[in-house]
Amino acid sequence: MAVASLKKPKSRIGEVNVERILDAGLVIFSRHGFSGARIDQIAEAAEMSKPNVLYYFRTKEELYRAVLGRTLDMWLEPLRELDPQKSPREALGHYIDRKLTYSRMHPVASRLFAIEIMQGAKHLSQVLSTELASLIEAKKATIRKWVEEKRLAEIDPHHLLFAIWATTQHYADFAAQIATLTGKDLSDDAFFASAKAAVKRIILDGLLPR
Amino acid sequence: MAVASLKKPKSRIGEVNVERILDAGLVIFSRHGFSGARIDQIAEAAEMSKPNVLYYFRTKEELYRAVLGRTLDMWLEPLRELDPQKSPREALGHYIDRKLTYSRMHPVASRLFAIEIMQGAKHLSQVLSTELASLIEAKKATIRKWVEEKRLAEIDPHHLLFAIWATTQHYADFAAQIATLTGKDLSDDAFFASAKAAVKRIILDGLLPR
């Protein structure tokens, strides 16, 4: 695992409980934010008493960081796969696939991560500037190479990555808005397929006729 | 104003205070979320006592809704301008301009709005499904017409709008992440210009060479 979680459950049952708490924490924190989440709620969602939650995580803050660390690991994974060997269409297309699948499979984690960043990333600025920054550095080189080889339009790698993150994460992060406008979300197979096709078309080929 | 705020300040000084409170509320709510924000902080930011804040807004919730209503009005404005008479390139380009300028001028409002939606839009689901939904309905027709006239690639209007919202709002909403990766934000003239050019290029022309 890339992002350390400093937990040390002493037994099998302890590990299971830590998992249960992290799962519950993800749901509750994403729904109410750090301050809005109550340990009571998390305990209830994890089906155990409040003091027991505090037995595994000494403070609410410690639990929150643990939950965040987990989501960040998942968030980073698709980018690691971006393959310089493939063609830009194939590599970027696959990246969009992976990111959109992430939005589909882990919308709650996506939202928690987003909310944390929007509120200033106070709890993971460390990780962002190390873990993420170094991974980005490597991928930027790949994109620049493609541009130099004229296999990609002249574009700043940063803006390219931002555009892909934005469009793909939008389907998880703004699911509530999308649901009121379309009545659907990514769990719908057809909607997932149409979203994927649309994002790829827009990002890779653009809107205007050629 | 499109979204009603039910306030009724009885005097000039009252109006001024309501403004001060709304401004302060926007900052504090966006920084800590609804539950995390304390009326104390808002009062301090508005330079008045806590009971005085509650004098103008009877509850924290009422204040929060008022702040939200304001941000939503600003959020809707650029879309209203989307002009069916212009060419797709001109109209959509202008829309991207306006949305990106909004991200530049009102990043805090953008984040508050985003956080509210991510946490389920509990406080504005009403407005989303009426105000926003009807505006979208009108604009969808415009986009469909462009597609029929072959002046736009075959694309679902919803996905097109989502892509523009996502890419433009991303610069405000994820400013913290962008800052750690690039060291810049939209207040930087050069960065604003490059972001604008990049978003337009990607959305309108796509990444792959023609």
Next chain:
DNA sequence: ACTGAAATTGATCAAATGGTCAAGTTCAGC
């Protein structure tokens, strides 16, 4: 200047909530 409405706040309350603790229960290894 006078007057009533609007504005302002110190003091205070009641509920919510993060965290502690002592006391018990369960479990793995012997």
Next chain:
DNA sequence: GCTGAACTTGACCATTTGATCAATTTCAGT
């Protein structure tokens, strides 16, 4: 079965915080 460590929780504490209120000050219109 015994034992010590791991686990579990009801009861409780201290603090925070949304909201109230009585009392005072400021303001606009006459």
